[in-house]
Amino acid sequence: MPGTTPSGPRCAAIVGPYLSGKTTLLEALLHVCDAIPRQGSVKEGNRVGDASEEARQRDMSVELNAATAEYLGERWHFIDCPGSVEYVGDAKAGLMAADVAVVVCDPESAKAMALSSLFQFLDTHNIPRMLFVNKMDHASESVREIMEALQAVSTKPLVLRQMPILDGETVTGYVDLASERAFNYRPGEASEQIDIPADLSEGKDEARFQMMEKL
Numbered sequence: 001m002p003g004t005t006p007s008g009p010r011c012a013a014i015v016g017p018y019l020s021g022k023t024t025l026l027e028a029l030l031h032v033c034d035a036i037p038r039q040g041s042v043k044e045g046n047r048v049g050d051a052s053e054e055a056r057q058r059d060m061s062v063e064l065n066a067a068t069a070e071y072l073g074e075r076w077h078f079i080d081c082p083g084s085v086e087y088v089g090d091a092k093a094g095l096m097a098a099d100v101a102v103v104v105c106d107p108e109s110a111k112a113m114a115l116s117s118l119f120q121f122l123d124t125h126n127i128p129r130m131l132f133v134n135k136m137d138h139a140s141e142s143v144r145e146i147m148e149a150l151q152a153v154s155t156k157p158l159v160l161r162q163m164p165i166l167d168g169e170t171v172t173g174y175v176d177l178a179s180e181r182a183f184n185y186r187p188g189e190a191s192e193q194i195d196i197p198a199d200l201s202e203g204k205d206e207a208r209f210q211m212m213e214k215l
Helices: 022-032 053-058 085-096 109-124 143-152 198-214
Strands: 010-015 065-071 074-080 100-105 129-133 162-167 170-176 181-186 189-194
Touching (some): 010 022, 022 074, 100 109, 109 143, 162 198
Antiparallel strands (some): 162 170
8 A cells, every 4th residue: 555664574483383384375475476387286296395405304393494485565574494303492592583573383182292292381481473274174073073173282362263164074164253254265276255154153153252252
């Protein structure tokens, strides 16, 4: 808009347990922001992150990986932090440079406790965080059960922002609780706005009420 200027560069640290999908999320972010022409794959060994010889040999992050992209006219720096416990010091160093932490986790209640020490670190250093629950198409529990498990290890109130839209076991889109709009994923294209599915209408109203109450 005329008369406005972009904010300074922003930095997001992508953190979470080993094998939660942090490097894959980084690839997706860079691809959506048109920073890379195609999304790389950990399995195929052609991702932007984990490019060092040791990381490729061990098939895991062994150091901080940094990448830059632009979104809506603003420059973002992403720090992909290793999740294995022997590199926790590196992850904490990356977090101290970040404006926000993107905490990637699995959709399993039993694994929520693995985030306890990370949440405590974020609390101690007053680092804002958002949670990205990965692999929802493989979830065996409901969103409510997963959120309850995550809340049990977080001293800060957690607010559900999106509800997944499922077609069988496949996540086909999401409902945004803040705007009360639904979107359908389209591979290689921008998501398409759709009507909120009838079977999610009641659950959406309840989840949005809970979100507003916590806010």
